[in-house]
Amino acid sequence: MNTTAQVLEKNKSRILEKWMQNQLSEDSLRDDLMSNEELQRQSKEMLDALLRAISKENYDNIYAIEFEQVTDTLRDISITRARQGFSPRETGAYVLSLKKALSEVLIEERANDPSTLYKEIMDINTLLDNLSIVTFETFIKGREEVILRQTDEISEISTPVIRVWDGILALPIIGTLDSARTQIVMENLLQEIVNTGSNIAILDISGVPAVDSLVAQHLIKTVSATRLMGAECIISGIRAEIAQTIVHLGIDLSNIKTKASLASALQLAFSMTNLEVRKNDKNKGFNIMR
């Protein structure tokens, strides 16, 4: 009698056909994200690898060496799909529809041998269930990578250092300041101070939703580091409720120059660098005198 592997190998093209049919009939098919030819090619590769693995008569341990190619291909597919923006259902349907195709072929081939059929279906089920777990694991990992990358991008984007004047830098902080953020803010700011040779840095915290003692500590650290570099730091954008919490928490900011708005901080910066901003006599706009 033929082994399961031989039966499946013999009907390979039929399985592939059925599988493709299953996939194509799915409502969730995303032909916008992947062409049918591409899908066919991917599926054939997968089926080849799977049948080669099944011929080793191992259905339980998908971490065995003969399944390496199968799981690798599967991981590859799931990761790519996670990045391309497939939904979990769409990704899962890929493996599950293969299960259906395999079972259908086996039912046809073993019509006169129910006991073998039963065992084979059980084996195939166990195997493909394991494989779909791998799919989901990898899929989620792929999505997590996307999230991590975005987190990094956000923290990069959200800390621009602006050169507002010769020797004066401004750094608007938007969002919560945690220690990882503080480190990035500090690095960017200090590097920019070196690059531009600036004497004054204005940290604007209008965009920081709340200041607790931890955030205040981060701010103080940033100010101290700026001073160590030989530049002065002004904190601006302190809203009324933030001033209240700072005092209620007993945070000492007396060593730090603070201003309510960016405008007044800039004015202070000008006077510290002996710059004067004044209106032109003819009221034609601003004229900056040294």
Next chain:
Amino acid sequence: MEIVREQDVVPFRNRVREFSTRIGMSLVNQTKLITAASELVRNMLKYASGGKVILEIISLNAKTGVRLTFADQGPGIADVAMAMRDGFSTGRSLGLGLPGAKRLVNEFDLKSEPGQGTTVTVIHWKHGR
């Protein structure tokens, strides 16, 4: 690596730099780790007149980092909680060594018994978290 004289400190720091460069640690994180290592090695020289340091590259859950283990046979620390406090020192120093080093690295572990010597293990991950 054996540390017995203060001249060993600079070569030791270079070794730490070598290790952290190998895993591609950023400059700021390198500086933090090396400074922490420098503090701990100084403590070892001062209170236990030397000891051993083991440098390792470790990885855990897709994170890579450098682990340093400082072991000495010195007098040990009688009150660990006190020693970890800012500004506390039994020698004449700023008292920033232990608590400062702890702030600079991701993971810090100190085991000490009076008379049994002290072992400090620190880990700093490549991305500093």
Next chain:
Amino acid sequence: MERIPILKMGPFLLVTIQIDLYDRLALTLENDLINMVSQTGARGVLIDISAVSIVDSFMGRILGNIASMSRIMDAETVVVGMQPAVAITLVELGLTLQGVHTALNVEKGMELLNTKLINNWEQDEEEEEDQDDRND
């Protein structure tokens, strides 16, 4: 024995640290510098640490000591050119170098010392005038 050279520039002393200092060398520098201040009657000390990649609490203490000792001898100390990574690390360590002035580079450090010197003179003159007033 190895030493860090100390340059005299007008009323100021200039030290450029080019290598990672080991402890003995740092202590020697502290000693030499203070002696130089007293010999030359310098009014300012400028220490360039732009080539120093690691400043730990020991090195920080040396810098603080130099500043405090010079202050007693009427000289201001400016530390210039600290690398960003070093500044971040020092803050995290809890060392803010109280009493030490800082500047971005040697040029700005010189400027700072000059203004300090002028301010001190003005103060001195005012005090003298005050005394004159009282004498009248």
